[in-house]
Amino acid sequence: MRLAGPLRVLAVILTVGATWILASAILGTDGGIVLVRQLLSAPNDQPTPEPRPRRYKCGLPSPCPEKHFAFRIVSGAANVIGPKICLEDHILVSSVKNNVGRGLNIALVNGVTGELLDTKHFDMWAGDVGELLKFLRPLHEGTLVFAASYDDPSTKLNEEARRLFEELGSSAIRELAFRDSWVFVGAKGIDSKSPFEQRMKNSKLTNKYEGWPEALEMDGCVPQRPPEEA
Template identity: 80%
Template sequence: MRLAGPLRVVVVVFLVGITWLLTSSVLGRDGGSILRHFFSGGGEEPTPEPKPRKYKCGLSAPCPEKHMAFRVVSGAANVIGPKICLEDKILMSSVRNNVGRGLNIALVNGVTGELLEVKSFDMWAGDVSELLKFLRPLHEGTLVFVASFDDPSTKLNDEARHLFEELGSVAAKELAFRDSWVFVGAKGIENKSPFEQRMKNSKSSNKYEGWPESLEMDGCIPVRAPLEN
């Protein structure tokens, strides 16, 4: 049976339209979008959400002028080492092969942001006198970044804890076996540091068997004014 005249015209128009859409797609025009629009009933595709922008050391927002961005991460159990980042530069990490069990400390010039020295101190089997020699002669305005790994406290004595208190620490006084600890202090600070976290080693709440979870702390440190002569 032959198609009636009007119906034949509709079929021909439909075929011509499909052919045009396919040709447009092959020739590089936005035929694909037109086809999707045609067959989806005209609905618009959802626009993907933009990825959040990351700033220095992975911060979610930039630091104000005359501030330095930092991030300090303690070690995870005795497996994953700690990391200290300042102004997008990794000062200490397992990748840099300059971290170890105990306390990992980076000294930074608080005026210029220059890295002065990094060193790790074994607080399980090491000698606390090495830590004391490191902390006693600090100059006014020196920033002190600390990240624990495994055990930060077994060898700590009263003098070592007091030296950290003078840098602005509150947790150093009670820091215990296998606690997680991150801290940023400064020589000559008048009050307690706003940059400190401690996670107690507790069988009832430990994330890892025998160790609490790793701590991660970031923020913006104000640049210190140069000391007057």
């Protein structure tokens, strides 16, 4: 019996509220129309989520044109995180594949088909530069060369090694020095400087890590070599 009074009051309030909403809607009052729409809308209606950005090969922000290969190269970070080379959404070189090492990490690719030919890493701190020379000297015309530094890419480089990279299109190989970060895409038989190259100098004033500059990341689209030119 004690609840009868409050219930009556609540019923009156609901009745008055419903009457006001209905009258407002009939008379065209904005407040009533908005409230009616809110009451009639489904309780679980949610704003449509924004579509996720489309992912293209190797994580590029847009697709490559026809007859181009999509790539992304990331140099090593200090002497802790190894480099990564991706081509056409296939990882060619990475720590996960267990085919990286201190120095220069290189992948050779058929410039016509995009087929991986070989991957090797060369220790440029304590290794033999002769192994690098044996790897680069016999390259066939049109072979694509993807290179990424890890730790120290240059101490063992000699004149011939730097010249071979220049012939592949490098414009920074002459300045590449101890513990610099470097990423590069070139080709055997290129008749100009490659547009795909970045170098970050090892400097105490700008280094991101103690003793090493920050890692470099580069992506783009490499033109496919026409079969008749291979």
